[in-house]
Amino acid sequence: MMAFWPRFEPSPGLVAEWHRRLPDLLCPGFRLREPRLGDAERLAVAFGPEAASTLGVAAPATGDEWMHFVARVRTGRATRHTVCYAVVPEASADVGGLVLLQRLAPKSRAATVSFVFSEAHWGTDLPAVSSACVLAFAFQAVGVSRVEGRAGGAREFEAVRRLGAVIEGVLRHSQPVGDGFADQILWSVLDTDWVRPDHSASNLLVRVEQEHPLSGDPTGRGDVERPAWTVRLPTLEGSVVTLREIDQLDVPAFLDVLDPADLEVAFEPAPSTPDEFRRYVLWIQLQRSEGRAAGFAIVPRGARQAAGLLQIRLADLPGAIAEWGIVLASSHRGMGAASEAARLMAGFAFETLGVHRLETRASGITPGSIRLLRKLGAVREAHLRKSFAHGSEVVDDDLWAILKSDWHDPHKV
Numbered sequence: 001m002m003a004f005w006p007r008f009e010p011s012p013g014l015v016a017e018w019h020r021r022l023p024d025l026l027c028p029g030f031r032l033r034e035p036r037l038g039d040a041e042r043l044a045v046a047f048g049p050e051a052a053s054t055l056g057v058a059a060p061a062t063g064d065e066w067m068h069f070v071a072r073v074r075t076g077r078a079t080r081h082t083v084c085y086a087v088v089p090e091a092s093a094d095v096g097g098l099v100l101l102q103r104l105a106p107k108s109r110a111a112t113v114s115f116v117f118s119e120a121h122w123g124t125d126l127p128a129v130s131s132a133c134v135l136a137f138a139f140q141a142v143g144v145s146r147v148e149g150r151a152g153g154a155r156e157f158e159a160v161r162r163l164g165a166v167i168e169g170v171l172r173h174s175q176p177v178g179d180g181f182a183d184q185i186l187w188s189v190l191d192t193d194w195v196r197p198d199h200s201a202s203n204l205l206v207r208v209e210q211e212h213p214l215s216g217d218p219t220g221r222g223d224v225e226r227p228a229w230t231v232r233l234p235t236l237e238g239s240v241v242t243l244r245e246i247d248q249l250d251v252p253a254f255l256d257v258l259d260p261a262d263l264e265v266a267f268e269p270a271p272s273t274p275d276e277f278r279r280y281v282l283w284i285q286l287q288r289s290e291g292r293a294a295g296f297a298i299v300p301r302g303a304r305q306a307a308g309l310l311q312i313r314l315a316d317l318p319g320a321i322a323e324w325g326i327v328l329a330s331s332h333r334g335m336g337a338a339s340e341a342a343r344l345m346a347g348f349a350f351e352t353l354g355v356h357r358l359e360t361r362a363s364g365i366t367p368g369s370i371r372l373l374r375k376l377g378a379v380r381e382a383h384l385r386k387s388f389a390h391g392s393e394v395v396d397d398d399l400w401a402i403l404k405s406d407w408h409d410p411h412k413v
Helices: 012-017 037-046 049-054 063-078 126-142 154-161 248-257 260-266 274-289 337-353 367-375
Strands: 023-027 030-033 082-089 097-103 110-117 146-151 166-177 180-190 204-207 241-245 293-300 308-314 321-328 357-362 379-390 393-403
Touching: 023 126, 030 126, 037 063, 049 110, 063 082, 082 126, 097 126, 110 126, 126 146, 126 154, 146 154, 146 166, 146 379, 154 180, 166 357, 166 393, 180 379, 241 337, 248 274, 248 308, 260 321, 274 293, 293 337, 308 337, 321 337, 337 357, 337 367, 357 367, 357 379
Parallel strands: 110 146, 321 357
Antiparallel strands: 023 030, 023 204, 030 082, 082 097, 097 110, 146 180, 166 180, 166 379, 241 293, 293 308, 308 321, 357 393, 379 393
């Protein structure tokens, strides 16, 4: 059993300012602090390629790749998207584990958590207790209401089972292992399930010390050739629709043809003003330039303006998994536009991005949407509790997935 459960009372200043400088969390026997660029070489020694892949660290997981990881999570923290803690045992300079929390989307109330620990610590309480600290920080300071994760083995799930985690489904071939893929379970903890026992040994919060910048490229990447799609998205031509990159000129069309209720189902929170849509376009273009996501405008054949949009985002840095979503004007439904747009997107994902697995989350979808997903080869794998904020209501989602091995383009023989 764990010796204690974490508890702390975040001040209003912490809630408002954690993105500027992540506070240390001091616990009996260890502390959590933000990873430093100077940790990179030690991380490369402590965690092998399989553990590194769990956190999205590109192979071969060298010190340079770990330095890029540290720079990336710090950038994500500055935008309130990412919290990453290094777990440092008492009286040790070594990092015993890493816990990474990432929002599903900007301002989303749901987040994913991933963690790795050195072999010497897996048999101890450290994984469960440090994960509990980060979950408490997520619910109380970051403000998310759902934390979910993926576990490929018994010891990973055991660390969170004791925190109230509930299994929601089995994800097929979702974890790269060697030359293949393994299944994982999807689990979640909701803030309503999270009970903070009254305990006298509350965690202390202190500010992390200022780190001196290292000389040279802080990402450790140097000059790396970028895939062509990160510079300019290709235009995908179909017989019914054309997919091209969205831009600022599409904003008036989106506001004109897309129903606010449909946008609320597709976005969390949904853009509703020209400025909010313009910020979304800037964000998705930046994500494309960094090789993380792409946003396509759906333009019906013969039309001059967009009638919808489609987004695809790489869910892991190695690029094996991607998530996608689509919203289309009601006037263009039932004519094959959504089906063809999804088919073009799947071809782009599997053939250009090189992903192995495509995921989408949906709540309350129509029988027609279910037929579309199944026509693409999608399988419903999990039911996600309270995973999406729809207006003032928080609703459940279903997770559907298409494996590359299951997908075939019906227009290619």
